[in-house]
Amino acid sequence: MPLVSGMELKSNKLELEKNFEEACLSKEFVMLVKSLKLDKTSAMKKTIKLQETLEEKSHCKNCKGTFMCKNAYNGHVLIPTKKENRIYFTYMPCKYEEQILEKNKQNERKVRMKDIDTKDKKQLSIIKWMDSFYENYDLAKNSKGLYLHGSFGSGKTYLLTALLNELEITKHVSVEMVYFPEVLRSIKEDFDAFGYKMQRFMNVDILLLDDIGAEKVTEWGRDEVLGTILQHRMEKNKTTFFTSNLTIKELETNLSIANNSVDKVKSRRIIERIKQLSVDMELVSENRRD
Ligand code: ADP
Numbered sequence: 008m009p010l011v012s013g014m015e016l017k018s019n020k021l022e023l024e025k026n027f028e029e030a031c032l033s034k035e036f037v038m039l040v041k042s043l044k045l046d047k048t049s050a051m052k053k054t055i056k057l058q059e060t061l062e063e064k065s066h067c068k069n070c071k072g073t074f075m076c077k078n079a080y081n082g083h084v085l086i087p088t089k090k091e092n093r094i095y096f097t098y099m100p101c102k103y104e105e106q107i108l109e110k111n112k113q114n115e116r117k118v119r120m121k122d123i124d125t126k127d128k129k130q131l132s133i134i135k136w137m138d139s140f141y142e143n144y145d146l147a148k149n150s151k152g153l154y155l156h157g158s159f160g161s162g163k164t165y166l167l168t169a170l171l172n173e174l175e176i177t178k179h180v181s182v183e184m185v186y187f188p189e190v191l192r193s194i195k196e197d198f199d200a201f202g203y204k205m206q207r208f209m210n211v212d213i214l215l216l217d218d219i220g221a222e223k224v225t226e227w228g229r230d231e232v233l234g235t236i237l238q239h240r241m242e243k244n245k246t247t248f249f250t251s252n253l254t255i256k257e258l259e260t261n262l263s264i265a266n267n268s269v270d271k272v273k274s275r276r277i278i279e280r281i282k283q284l285s286v287d288m289e290l291v292s293e294n295r296r297d
């Protein structure tokens with residue numbers, strides 16, 4: 008005796024057909040079948056699965072992120088594809104999940120605290136300071152950053168980058184590390200983005216202004232850009248780091264552009280803000296750049 012009788016097969020087929028006809032009341036469903044170029048028999052067999060893909064797609068429509076994902080497999084969406092006349096259903100990462108995957112990929116390439124070697128004894132006091140900063144870091148507290156100055160190639164940028172990456176990845180702090188001379192150049196080139204960039208520099212949880220004083224700044228760069236950023240960060244108790252080849256004293260001279268009395272006052276004002284925002288430390292060591 009056959010496992011499934013002819014009668015049963017027939018009623019199954021009727022059932023499938025009924026489901027299919029019902030599904031076809033939806034315009035989206037008809038369009039989907041059409042776009043996949045499915046004939047009626049193949050489409051009929053997959054009605055429920057096809058409907059499921061439409062439902063998942065509709066969930067994605069007003070979704071704001073994987074935290075509110077309504078789909079069966081978080082951060083993914085069921086997609087139908089046709090290959091050699093057969094239909095396949097696969098879970099694909101949604102646009103939010105893709106962003107997360109991309110970010111994770113970037114994070115894998117970032118320098119972390121564990122990558123720091125400790126063979127240069129001159130770096131030890133800085134590394135110790137950073138360890139303690141990392142352990143005690145609390146967004147709600149007002150923690151001062153460093154004004155890390157010293158010789159070229161001694162590891163200033165490297166060390167602070169490792170610390171900030173670590174905080175970003177493990178403590179989800181927003182950080183921005185910018186090569187300061189480049190900030191001024193890029194702002195001049197793309198003035199439309201000026202406001203947006205300034206907002207970011209003013210409000211990010213931790214800012215690193217790298218290589219400050221490496222170039223002579225203009226009055227505008229000093230007062231409107233640097234001054235504004237530092238003033239805002241001071242008022243909002245936002246952690247700020249600096250690296251420089253200059254001591255604070257030398258930076259004061261560097262920032263006194265025209266070297267007249269008005270300029271000296273303005274430069275002094277910037278220096279006061281830097282002192283309020285950071286702890287002064289020195290790293291003079293061998294040049295490790297190749
Ligand atoms: P600076 O900013 O002081 O001019 P960098 O931070 O650019 O110097 O350091 C130069 C190079 O030395 C870095 O690119 C990095 O490869 C290497 N370096 C410095 N310190 C360390 C360290 N503790 N562990 C691993 N590499 C380091």
Ligand code: MG
Pocket residue numbers: 163164165217218250
């Ligand atoms: Mg540097």
